[in-house]
Amino acid sequence: MAIAIINDLLTNVDWSEISDASLDTLFMLGFSVFFSTIIGIPIGLVLFLTSRGRLLQNGPIYNVLSFIINVLRSIPFIILLIVMIPVTTMLLGTSLGAKGTIPPLVVGAFPFFARLVENALKEIDNGIFHMAESCGATTWQIIWHILLPEILPSVIASITVTAIALVSYTAMAGAVGGGGLGDLAIRYGYQRFQTDVMLITVVLMVVLVQVIQMFGDLLVRWLRKK
Amino acid sequence: MIKVKNLYKSYRNQGKTQQVLNDINFEVPAGQVFGIIGKSGAGKSTLIKCLNLLERPDSGEIIIDGIDLTKITSNELRVQRQQIGVIFQHFNLLNSKTIFDNVALPLILHGNHDKAQIKAAVQEMLQLVGLEDFANKYPASLSGGQKQRVGIARALITKPKLLLSDEATSALDPQTTASILDLLLEINRKLGITIALITHELEVVRKICDKVAVIDGGRIIELGNAVDVLLHPREALTRKLIVEEETDKYLENVQQFYQFEKNANRHLLLLSFVGETTYQPLLSIVAKEANVEFSILRGELGRIKDTPFGQLLVEFEGGEDGLSLAKSVMTRLGVHYETIY
Ligand SMILES: Nc1ncnc2c1ncn2[C@@H]1O[C@H](COP(=O)(O)OP(=O)(O)O)[C@@H](O)[C@H]1O
Numbered sequence: 393m394a395i396a397i398i399n400d401l402l403t404n405v406d407w408s409e410i411s412d413a414s415l416d417t418l419f420m421l422g423f424s425v426f427f428s429t430i431i432g433i434p435i436g437l438v439l440f441l442t443s444r445g446r447l448l449q450n451g452p453i454y455n456v457l458s459f460i461i462n463v464l465r466s467i468p469f470i471i472l473l474i475v476m477i478p479v480t481t482m483l484l485g486t487s488l489g490a491k492g493t494i495p496p497l498v499v500g501a502f503p504f505f506a507r508l509v510e511n512a513l514k515e516i517d518n519g520i521f522h523m524a525e526s527c528g529a530t531t532w533q534i535i536w537h538i539l540l541p542e543i544l545p546s547v548i549a550s551i552t553v554t555a556i557a558l559v560s561y562t563a564m565a566g567a568v569g570g571g572g573l574g575d576l577a578i579r580y581g582y583q584r585f586q587t588d589v590m591l592i593t594v595v596l597m598v599v600l601v602q603v604i605q606m607f608g609d610l611l612v613r614w615l616r617k618k
Numbered sequence: 619m620i621k622v623k624n625l626y627k628s629y630r631n632q633g634k635t636q637q638v639l640n641d642i643n644f645e646v647p648a649g650q651v652f653g654i655i656g657k658s659g660a661g662k663s664t665l666i667k668c669l670n671l672l673e674r675p676d677s678g679e680i681i682i683d684g685i686d687l688t689k690i691t692s693n694e695l696r697v698q699r700q701q702i703g704v705i706f707q708h709f710n711l712l713n714s715k716t717i718f719d720n721v722a723l724p725l726i727l728h729g730n731h732d733k734a735q736i737k738a739a740v741q742e743m744l745q746l747v748g749l750e751d752f753a754n755k756y757p758a759s760l761s762g763g764q765k766q767r768v769g770i771a772r773a774l775i776t777k778p779k780l781l782l783s784d785e786a787t788s789a790l791d792p793q794t795t796a797s798i799l800d801l802l803l804e805i806n807r808k809l810g811i812t813i814a815l816i817t818h819e820l821e822v823v824r825k826i827c828d829k830v831a832v833i834d835g836g837r838i839i840e841l842g843n844a845v846d847v848l849l850h851p852r853e854a855l856t857r858k859l860i861v862e863e864e865t866d867k868y869l870e871n872v873q874q875f876y877q878f879e880k881n882a883n884r885h886l887l888l889l890s891f892v893g894e895t896t897y898q899p900l901l902s903i904v905a906k907e908a909n910v911e912f913s914i915l916r917g918e919l920g921r922i923k924d925t926p927f928g929q930l931l932v933e934f935e936g937g938e939d940g941l942s943l944a945k946s947v948m949t950r951l952g953v954h955y956e957t958i959y
């Protein structure tokens with residue numbers, strides 16, 4: 393009964409298309425979060441370790457890396473999508489489809505994430521480094537046994553923030569041929585005035601953001617409580 | 619165990635060179651507790667960091683157990699550091715790890731991955747510091763004193779020959795400080811570990827140090843056995859550091875109350891005596907033999923580590939002759955005196 397009423401209201405909605413689009417969005421999101429994290433953590437570490445007064449202090453490396461990160465962060469994502477087309481084609485053979493959105497999404501997100509990691513590392517008390525050095529730890533050991541475990545809760549919080557930013561990025565990427573919920577919203581909702589489709593996609597994205605935030609918060613709280 | 623020779627250290631701050639340590643020399647025999655006391659900014663932390671080469675001196679030798687740390691490679695230095703435990707004012711525990719894992723950390727960093735061995739070692743250490751039941755807790759749930767116990771367990775787990783402490787009790791309340799000092803003393807006695815500690819608290823030196831160096835403006839201004847330095851400080855600054863809060867303040871008060879004038883018949887003396895002398899009826903012997911009257915204005919009996927001592931502020935009445943006779947009797951009895959008026 394209730395379902396029938398909802399279906400009457402949502403006459404234009406093709407549920408199988410919605411579910412395909414949702415899966416595409418999850419696919420884009422999953423891979424882009426994964427690669428942004430994998431790339432962002434080491435870069436955040438390098439930024440931190442080569443900065444002034446740190447273990448591997450190195451002005452040139454820090455400055456160059458920091459500059460590149462800043463440049464990438466200042467490019468509007470919609471431009472990045474276009475600029476990245478040749479790179480994506482080179483990497484994956486195509487710049488189309490959900491797969492094709494992953495490289496621009498990662499390039500759009502990892503610099504931001506790397507900065508969050510760098511900041512989390514800066515929060516670690518200097519005394520911890522004295523302690524580690526006094527124990528005769530090597531730089532690798534400090535990274536592996538001390539820095540990474542200590543920033544884990546912050547990293548999870550940063551992944552949450554990044555993932556939520558990426559949800560809206562995936563919508564934009566979808567609009568330029570990537571598929572997913574954003575694509576659906578634009579093709580049906582905007583171009584064909586099917587407001588009900590637009591509404592559903594928006595609701596789904598809101599739910600997605602809420603779920604990500606909730607899981608992230610829960611995980612962080614659990615880790616910090618320890 | 620520790621031999622420091624001609625140690626110099628400077629920092630460059632905004633183009634200016636600041637000499638932080640100036641020709642530091644001292645030796646600490648194995649098994650002793652060595653205290654470095656001084657005001658904030660005197661260079662204490664820098665000195666203790668030089669002892670395991672966390673800060674590299676500009677020049678000088680730092681010989682720990684026969685090895686000059688300034689002359690070895692960084693890999694050898696890493697090995698030597700495993701022989702030197704360090705405890706810190708702010709504990710420096712890892713919040714992400716359990717107490718067990720915090721204590722085990724140095725073993726892991728030294729490449730020991732034998733789980734059973736690590737477990738046995740950690741349990742032994744936690745028992746030593748009285749935290750057996752805390753293995754699975756996290757630092758956030760511990761009090762300051764408990765955190766420092768964890769810090770001590772972590773510092774000792776590699777069985778070091780030397781323990782360095784940078785203001786280990788400065789963040790703790792007096793009662794907790796006392797219990798941590800007791801623990802350090804117990805460790806010093808049980809395990810025979812040499813301890814070098816820096817502090818700005820007199821109580822720390824008094825309670826556990828055998829030897830003490832007073833540092834000011836990057837120089838050691840006084841160095842000697844704790845008993846000697848604490849009871850008979852030679853330098854005005856040491857006096858200030860050590861005596862100020864106690865006798866000196868009292869002297870001021872006495873001055874105000876009694877309105878001492880220069881009077882040939884009345885003399886104010888600060889007497890100190892250590893060891894067995896403490897338990898003799900000193901003043902009555904002196905009074906009898908020198909035929910002087912005395913009144914005690916202030917007195918203190920205590921211990922500096924294991925040595926009992928007494929310090930009395932005494933007013934003698936009996937003229938110059940009586941006084942000089944009294945002084946010679948006191949010298950014979952082994953009483954140290956300082957003439958104040
Ligand atoms: N890393 C550093 N860089 C520059 N100056 C320093 C550094 N560490 C200490 N100093 C300076 O050296 C002096 C002695 O400091 P410190 O050894 O920490 O003294 P204390 O522990 O006795 O309070 C201070 O004037 C301080 O400003």
Ligand SMILES: [Mg+2]
Nearest residue numbers: 662663664785
């Ligand atoms: Mg200090």
